Structures are given as C-alpha cells and as structure tokens.
Amino acid sequence: MAAKLMKKTRLTLYCDGCVDFSIFEAKMNAMQWNSKVVVITGATSGIGEACAFRFGQEGAKIVITGRSQERLNASVEKLKAKNIDVLGVLADAGSKTDNERMVQEALQAFGRIDVLIANAGISMRALFEEMDLEVFEKVMDTNFWGTIYATKYCLPEILKNKGSIIGISSINGYRGTPARTAYTASKYAMNGFFESLRTEVMKKGVHVLVACPGFTASNIRNNALTADGSMQGESPRDEGSMMTSEEVADAIFKATVRKKRDLVLTGEGKLAVFLNKWIPGIMDGIVYNKMAKEKDSPFK
Template identity: 60%
Template sequence: MQKVAVITGGTSGIGKSLVLKYANEGYAVVFTGRNVDRAALVVAELGERPHLALELDSAKMEDNRKMIEATIEKFGRIDVLICNAGISMRALFEDVDLDVFKKLMDINFYGAIYATKFALPYLLESKGSIIAISSINGWRSTPARTAYSSSKFAMQGFFEALRTEVMTRGVHVLVVCPGFTSSNIRNAALNADGKAQGESPRDEKKMMTSDEVAERTFKAAQKKKRDLVLTFEGKMAVFLNKIMPSRLDKMIYNMMKKEPDNPLK
C-alpha cells in the first residue's frame, strides 16, 4: 500500500520542497496552505502523482482536524506527519505588539500541537514518523526574534517529551533545525506592528536551499535520526552556546547589528 505524508505549510519554501521530495519518493502527499495561487503551482508540479491540497490555516485547531479527516477519507492512512508551517518576526520585544507574539505561538507552536494530536492515532497504527521543522533558534535565541525563538523552544520541548512517550510504540520523532535557508520566511516575517517586512535583510543567494533541506530531512527520517542540525554556522551556534554562552551573546549581537535596518539600539 502506498505510504502517505502530510505536510503543513506546503505551498512555498521548505514546505514546498518537502512536498515534492516525498512525492518523488513515491508517497501520496497531503499539504496545506492559505495561499490558493501558490498551492495551484505546487499542484501543477505534482501532476498525476497522488496528492491532496487543502486550503487550511495551521493555527486553527479545527482546520487541523479537517486536514487529518480529509487525509484518512482520501488515502486511509498516515505514515509521515511533517509540522512545517511557520512564520518569523523581526522587532525588539519592547516594541512588539503582543498580538504578534500570540500569532507566532499559534502558528509555530500550537499548529504543530494540533496537527500531531489529530494525526497521532494513525501514526501509532502505521508506526510512522513525526518530523518537526524547527530552527537553530530552537537551540539558541537571537535578538529581535523573541517570539520566533520562544515558539521554536516550545516546539522542541514538546517533541522531546512526546518522543519519549511513543519511542517504545514504534513512532519515530525527528526534529530538524535548519540554519539560514533561502525561502520566503524572512520576506513574510512580521514587524512590531504585525505587518510583513516585505524583503529579506540577508543575502538569500548565500544560504542553503530549501531543496537541500528537504533532501537532508528525508534521509535523516529514513535513518530514524533524533535531531538534524543544518549548516556549519548553525552547528557552531549550537556548540558554542553549550561551552561559552556569554561570549556567544556578544557574537550574535554584533552579527545581528550588521543586518540592514536592524532594530537593535
């Protein structure tokens, strides 16, 4: 029987690359997104390969329930759940509207909770995999990303606990932490007022591609790895944060200070 992968936030960036990767590997793919035009482009690339595109909001509990119900109705099983939907922000905590903070927690953290809650019975049945697309910010916070970092720390804490709950029942949990990746996330990042900043403050051409993240993620899942930390810069940040966190505070501040139009004072 054909395996089924469910991917939230699958219309752009890493999510889109994951949809195409799993489809290329023979999976039926179910993906969500709120942008109908982008979803149509992904559907066009999938062609005749088995898929289901759903216009749903990952931040809403009922939309996640609908996602799982629609998947079971069409394909009858779930073998892989990828919690990918996410949004970033760029503003000092003293300036940020608390609605922005809540929005990030709703999408990045609660979105993953809802999807996992409704998919878990079927993953236990198939002895499948849960893949959480987190961030280096889930290991090491950075200034002007307080809400984003908080959501990713919470996400990793949840999946670490869940992993130990299901590890003797055949379900595999992988947490993927990309470093800087060329995607739409910085363009769509929210400012202090909750509006998309519209452009990336970094040189996207020098970053790891979303296709490479998808490829590495698939291979790590096949090997049933526990964690996947990507990019040399990302691995160094995790390592240095363990051995010299105070020094890293200064290094990160100086690095972020070089970003164009940075909000640091």
C-alpha cells in the same frame, strides 16, 4: 522483510559483479514509499513544498496545506506535473478545527497517514519592547500551536502505522536571537514538546525527528512580521549564499529514512549550537554583534 531481502541481494549482486546495487536499492526504497502517506503543513513554498517534491518523488502520496487557495492550487499543479499523487487542503496551521479537518480529508482521500511534517511557520523581526503582543501570539499560534494541533490529530494514525513525526524547528530552538523573541520562543517550545513526546512513544515504534535548518533561502524572512504585524517585505540577509530549500528537504528525507533523532543543518548552525552549549555568555555578545550588522537592524 524488505531489509533482509536487500541485504541478501546486496551480497549476491556484489558477488556476481554484474549489477549496480544502487539501482535495486532505489527501486526497493520506492516500493517502500509507494504505500505511505505524508502530510506536510504549510507546503506552498520553501522547505514545505520542497519536502512535498522530495517525498513524492520517492512514491509517497502527499497531503499539503496552505492558507492561500491560489498558492495551494499552484503547488498542487506543480506536484501533479511530476506525477506525484497529491491532495491540497486549504487550512490555517493555527486553527484547531482546520487541523482536524486536514486529517479527515487526508484519510478520506488516501485511507491512512504515515508521516507528519509539521512545517508551517512564520517569522518576525522587531524588538520585544516595541512589538504588539498580538504579533507574538500570532507567531506562537502558527509555529507552536499549529505543531501541537497537527500532531494531536495525526498521532492516532501514526501510532497505528508506526510512522514518523517530523518537526521543522530552527537553530533558534537552541540559541535565541535578538529581535526574534516570539520566533525563538516558538521554536524552543517545539523542541521541548517533541523531546517529551519522543520519550512517550519511544516504545511504540514511532520515530520523532526534530530538523533544525540554519538560514535557508526561502520566503520566510520576506514574510516575517514587524512590530505592528505588517510584513517585512524584504530579507535583511543575502539569500543567495544560503542552503536551498531543496537541499534541506533532501537532508530531511534521508534523516527520516535513517530514523535520526535530531538534524542540525549548516556549518554555521552546528557551530552556534555547540558554542551556545559551552560558552553561552560569550555567545550573547557574538549573536548581538552579528544581528546588529543586518540590513535595517533594529539596533541601529
């Protein structure tokens, strides 16, 4: 109904030549999002927090999760300062019971769930031969199982409301990189899960988007786990030259509105996906050489 009204009004305003339709369209879009509830896991920094701001600024009610009460409170206050209706839930993405409780608290506060952004994730940087298996398991628990748990418990509401499920994956979900075996495995698993789920719900009005940012300026590399599970502490890359979290969030919002299937970001990311499809053997060498040039590379 809203789409028909917008189309009709677009024609009228164009003919009258006296009103900027973009203003009307923005208001209509805000009206659409005012009734929606968006759940975002791992949203106390980076892409998750940026998505909370982006969807919240459109009028959506926001539920964010995080493992640190202090950081969660800080993010909630920042969102409230922008007049965004937000609920913070202290939760570990890798915990089945925390995800179930997250959904219960969201429904208690807002009565519905329309969009899930499965964003919570951690990275790692260590050669597989040197890495403790507990590190591999922790990355899989957060990145993969965290996605599974959040999707499982949000799905009944999203099916009922014909909403969207957005998985924040990575270029690593298309192309593996050395010294990031656990991270790559978790993202490949995410991509496969969502491809299968998308096909299951395609006739039920549910939209599934897999967003794969390239290198993004965030704290994910600072918090990346090393071989023994300690945090890396410093990014090996030039964060200043990367896409910002806000730019990624804006692209994710637009892709959600347009109900896109896949979103691959940055020119380098798109090139990597394309080349890996057609010349995977050559890409092995290209990727090795690129990663070997990183600061403190494990290959040196």
